[in-house]
Amino acid sequence: MIKFKLNGKDVQSDSEGETPLLWVVRDELNYKGTKFGCGIAQCGACTVQIDGTPTRSCVIPVSAVADKDVTTIEGLNSPAGLALKQAWVSEQVPQCGYCQSGQLVSAEALLRSKSAPTDDDISRAMDGNLCRCMAYTRIRKAIKTAAQEV
Amino acid sequence: MATIEKISNKISRRTFLAGSVNAGLFMGFGGLLGGCTEQEAVQSLSLPEADLSKVFSPAVWFNMNAQGEVVINIAKAEMGQHVGTALARVVADELGADWASVSIEHVDTDPKWGYMVTGGSWSVFTSFKLLSQAGAAGREVLLDAAAALLGVDRSMCSAANGMVTAGDQSISYADIVARGDISRSFTQEQLDALPLKPASARTLVGKPTKALDIPAKSQGEAVYGIDAELPGMVYATPLMPPTRYGSKINNIDDSAAKAIFGYQQTLQIEDPSDNLQGWAVVIADSFPTALKAAAVVQVDWAAGDTAEVSEADIFAAGEALARDAQQGALVVDDGDVAAAHAAAEDTHEAVYRTGTALHFALEPVNALVEFTDGKCHIHSGNQWQSLILPALASALEMPETDIVIHQYYLGGGFGRRLWGDYMIPAALAAKQLGKPVKMLWQRADDSRMDCVRSPSVQLFKASLDADKNVTGIEHAAVAGWPTLTLAPGFLADGQKESGKYDTFSISGGDHWYSLSNHRVRAINNNLAQKTFLPGWLRTVGPGWVAWGVESFMNELAEKQGKDAIEFRLSLLDAAGKNSGKAPESVGGAARLAAVLKDVRERSPWGGELPSNEGLGVAVGSGQERTMPTWTAAVAHVAVDPQTKEISVKKIWQSIDCGTVVHPSGAMAQAEGAMLWGVSLALHEGTEFENGQVKDRNLDTYRPLRMSSVPELDIKFMPSEEFPTGLGEPPLIAIAPAIAAAVFAATGERVRDLPISIG
Ligand code: FES
Ligand code: FES
Numbered sequence: 001m002i003k004f005k006l007n008g009k010d011v012q013s014d015s016e017g018e019t020p021l022l023w024v025v026r027d028e029l030n031y032k033g034t035k036f037g038c039g040i041a042q043c044g045a046c047t048v049q050i051d052g053t054p055t056r057s058c059v060i061p062v063s064a065v066a067d068k069d070v071t072t073i074e075g076l077n078s079p080a081g082l083a084l085k086q087a088w089v090s091e092q093v094p095q096c097g098y099c100q101s102g103q104l105v106s107a108e109a110l111l112r113s114k115s116a117p118t119d120d121d122i123s124r125a126m127d128g129n130l131c132r133c134m135a136y137t138r139i140r141k142a143i144k145t146a147a148q149e150v
Numbered sequence: 151m152a153t154i155e156k157i158s159n160k161i162s163r164r165t166f167l168a169g170s171v172n173a174g175l176f177m178g179f180g181g182l183l184g185g186c187t188e189q190e191a192v193q194s195l196s197l198p199e200a201d202l203s204k205v206f207s208p209a210v211w212f213n214m215n216a217q218g219e220v221v222i223n224i225a226k227a228e229m230g231q232h233v234g235t236a237l238a239r240v241v242a243d244e245l246g247a248d249w250a251s252v253s254i255e256h257v258d259t260d261p262k263w264g265y266m267v268t269g270g271s272w273s274v275f276t277s278f279k280l281l282s283q284a285g286a287a288g289r290e291v292l293l294d295a296a297a298a299l300l301g302v303d304r305s306m307c308s309a310a311n312g313m314v315t316a317g318d319q320s321i322s323y324a325d326i327v328a329r330g331d332i333s334r335s336f337t338q339e340q341l342d343a344l345p346l347k348p349a350s351a352r353t354l355v356g357k358p359t360k361a362l363d364i365p366a367k368s369q370g371e372a373v374y375g376i377d378a379e380l381p382g383m384v385y386a387t388p389l390m391p392p393t394r395y396g397s398k399i400n401n402i403d404d405s406a407a408k409a410i411f412g413y414q415q416t417l418q419i420e421d422p423s424d425n426l427q428g429w430a431v432v433i434a435d436s437f438p439t440a441l442k443a444a445a446v447v448q449v450d451w452a453a454g455d456t457a458e459v460s461e462a463d464i465f466a467a468g469e470a471l472a473r474d475a476q477q478g479a480l481v482v483d484d485g486d487v488a489a490a491h492a493a494a495e496d497t498h499e500a501v502y503r504t505g506t507a508l509h510f511a512l513e514p515v516n517a518l519v520e521f522t523d524g525k526c527h528i529h530s531g532n533q534w535q536s537l538i539l540p541a542l543a544s545a546l547e548m549p550e551t552d553i554v555i556h557q558y559y560l561g562g563g564f565g566r567r568l569w570g571d572y573m574i575p576a577a578l579a580a581k582q583l584g585k586p587v588k589m590l591w592q593r594a595d596d597s598r599m600d601c602v603r604s605p606s607v608q609l610f611k612a613s614l615d616a617d618k619n620v621t622g623i624e625h626a627a628v629a630g631w632p633t634l635t636l637a638p639g640f641l642a643d644g645q646k647e648s649g650k651y652d653t654f655s656i657s658g659g660d661h662w663y664s665l666s667n668h669r670v671r672a673i674n675n676n677l678a679q680k681t682f683l684p685g686w687l688r689t690v691g692p693g694w695v696a697w698g699v700e701s702f703m704n705e706l707a708e709k710q711g712k713d714a715i716e717f718r719l720s721l722l723d724a725a726g727k728n729s730g731k732a733p734e735s736v737g738g739a740a741r742l743a744a745v746l747k748d749v750r751e752r753s754p755w756g757g758e759l760p761s762n763e764g765l766g767v768a769v770g771s772g773q774e775r776t777m778p779t780w781t782a783a784v785a786h787v788a789v790d791p792q793t794k795e796i797s798v799k800k801i802w803q804s805i806d807c808g809t810v811v812h813p814s815g816a817m818a819q820a821e822g823a824m825l826w827g828v829s830l831a832l833h834e835g836t837e838f839e840n841g842q843v844k845d846r847n848l849d850t851y852r853p854l855r856m857s858s859v860p861e862l863d864i865k866f867m868p869s870e871e872f873p874t875g876l877g878e879p880p881l882i883a884i885a886p887a888i889a890a891a892v893f894a895a896t897g898e899r900v901r902d903l904p905i906s907i908g
Contacts, residue, residue, distance in 0.1 A: 033371065097561075
């Protein structure tokens with residue numbers, strides 16, 4: 001049994017240690033906001049934060065988060081997280097929406113490390129998050145809007 | 151129009167019904183069923199156990215409760231276009247509803263909802279009039295009821311914002327619904343006579359608003375097919391055969407999987423509908439376990455006969471067909487191309503090709519299926535329910551009416567989810583097991599069995615006079631045709647009994663340039679057709695046809711030594727068949743000329759640029775001649791002289807899609823489509839190798855990322871004309887504009903998509 005914190009709450013998983021964290025979060029603990037896209041750490045749809053660092057949960061075994069803090073979109077409620085969620089609405093960012101949990105989780109970590117990110121900072125931090133609908137222009141704009149609000 | 155009419159107007163005579171049902175007001179617009187009269191239909195509304203579905207098939211319907219809240223049902227799939235918001239705004243505007251009280255509901259399949267499809271950028275185009283009339287009829291009903299309740303003359307009453315006002319009296323829609331006992335019907339003729347708002351009186355259509363689906367999508371709360379669950383379900387993933395068609399399973403050895411905790415079994419799938427040939431399905435307690443087991447189950451297949459087909463084979467077959475003058479259906483045959491050719495002083499020939507491209511919707515396809523109460527319930531996001539239901543019925547050997555598809559948000563459609571084949575293996579497994587099956591395709595499988603954009607080959611031959619003026623163009627376009635396999639009933643007849651063709655796969659060949667001698671042949675690539683299932687990929691035919699047509703236009707301008715915009719304008723005279731038709735293409739080629747002039751003005755066209763940089767232009771008129779959205783784009787690229795790497799710095803595009811219903815949603819569609827254009831031009835593509843697509847995941851299939859996004863400068867032309875489509879057309883001009891810019895920067899003419907030089 002593996003114990004960790006999910007969005008601030010103590011949780012435990014009965015899955016085998018090698019099970020990707022993504023499926024533990026989605027199917028065992030029932031937080032469906034985190035999505036599956038590629039399974040090889042290339043699309044970012046499954047991004048969660050482990051101790052504050054954005055991580056692709058599709059390739060992280062659940063054993064690796066024992067005793068750590070995992071944050072998903074559902075728990076992304078820091079001032080930066082809330083500002084981003086609000087900016088996503090004010091800038092009308094999501095199209096199909098499927099990538100957006102991962103985008104927000106990556107963007108929140110960016111805003112915590114850089115309060116006024118440059119275009120290059122944004123490109124670097126967000127390049128691992130594919131948006132197949134290609135809502136990139138608005139993602140960039142909303143990150144800047146949120147940065148001003150925090 | 152033929153195709154769109156087939157899809158959108160299955161019922162030719164429509165009736166509007168309004169009736170008080172369960173303390174609310176039902177309003178719907180559609181066809182009467184089973185030979186019942188309008189009166190019978192209205193009466194059945196007020197019966198306590200009203201079963202409206204037996205008498206009425208609404209294409210549009212909404213309810214208003216005694217609090218004045220309006221729920222508008224949406225039979226279209228939500229896949230990023232915020233379609234529900236746009237459609238609801240059209241209804242609510244005419245209805246005079248208070249927008250704050252409007253909500254939408256995406257419905258499950260039911261025969262009573264009529265034909266269900268979301269694609270082709272058709273949603274607003276095909277529904278605008280119906281929705282407007284339905285809203286207007288609802289408003290009339292409420293106005294009449296209000297006049298009676300207030301005891302005033304009907305002519306004194308006006309409706310806005312959920313209220314009817316007459317002089318100094320007023321009554322809310324909520325009160326009318328609560329107090330009124332309404333039962334009304336309108337015939338098609340009465341509906342056609344209803345006054346619709348002039349554009350200047352609209353309060354919602356064309357005005358800024360926020361999309362109703364966006365808050366949930368910004369919180370991780372939107373529910374997609376992949377999120378659906380049922381008690382007692384098992385997880386499944388398919389094992390796919392080495393070829394799309396003709397593979398057979400000789401043997402399945404799952405001994406290695408048996409050691410995996412949570413592995414249940416591997417089922418061999420027999421599909422009476424023959425859509426699946428040689429498939430097996432791994433069943434497990436969880437999805438990761440199913441994946442682990444799938445990696446070690448050994449299946450011995452006898453492969454079908456396309457197991458060695460390559461992209462080069464498909465191109466070679468395509469070019470041979472294009473060069474055979476006997477091949478193909480005649481789509482355009484104006485003037486006498488042969489005579490123009492014989493009289494030509496000079497000729498110009500070019501072959502344009504596009505490679506295989508994947509949909510790669512970010513949510514891999516999936517379905518959850520349960521058999522209960524004698525019905526098959528399918529939980530899955532889908533774009534064309536009316537296409538897959540008959541296939542499911544034949545696979546499951548049960549009537550279509552016993553199959554219900556429960557709709558979810560789509561984690562991307564782009565045409566992939568027009569074909570719901572992913573429901574079939576899940577449904578057959580659930581039937582065999584007698585329990586709910588949740589099937590998810592892993593990414594590489596989603597790519598492998600994608601209904602890809604077919605490789606295409608186009609041959610162009612122009613005849614020129616002594617001054618290099620174009621006297622004729624012969625054009626042959628060869629590709630795999632989605633419609634041939636998936637919806638053969640939608641094939642069109644070529645001219646002069648030249649055979650059937652897929653209109654979607656040649657759209658853009660019948661362009662708006664006036665040419666006195668012009669012949670277009672649409673040819674099916676039969677090797678492509680039997681190797682894979684050609685699919686509809688965002689912007690479909692124009693995605694490859696316009697690549698050739700527009701690039702060739704740029705070549706001809708160059709040949710003539712003319713400016714590429716001036717050259718086009720000289721052919722866009724809006725004469726004869728290019729003068730357009732009301733309402734959908736009123737103005738014709740003159741509107742295309744207008745967007746072209748507009749983009750010329752807004753871009754630095756004709757200006758000086760640093761070396762290794764260039765500007766290129768192209769236009770589009772997709773999705774079809776019968777529903778043209780007029781687009782013109784100028785691309786600015788820079789090419790690294792050493793690495794030959796191409797980067798797009800900026801794209802200007804002017805778009806005329808008639809009335810814009812939901813401005814922010816329209817802009818988002820334009821942004822997304824243009825970046826798709828960049829991605830397909832420069833970043834993504836694959837090829838067939840051994841009968842299958844080679845690049846199956848993001849390690850080698852590489853759509854555009856944030857760091858390569860160019861600046862976009864988009865303008866919608868102010869217009870009150872009939873709204874056309876928007877999800878796809880802004881994609882069309884992008885690749886040829888980029889290729890022209892690359893030529894301007896380097897002098898290298900690119901004829902293959904995706905573009906690469908050096
Ligand atoms: S699903 Fe994890 S990065 Fe794509
Ligand atoms: S909004 Fe659809 S993938 Fe990003």
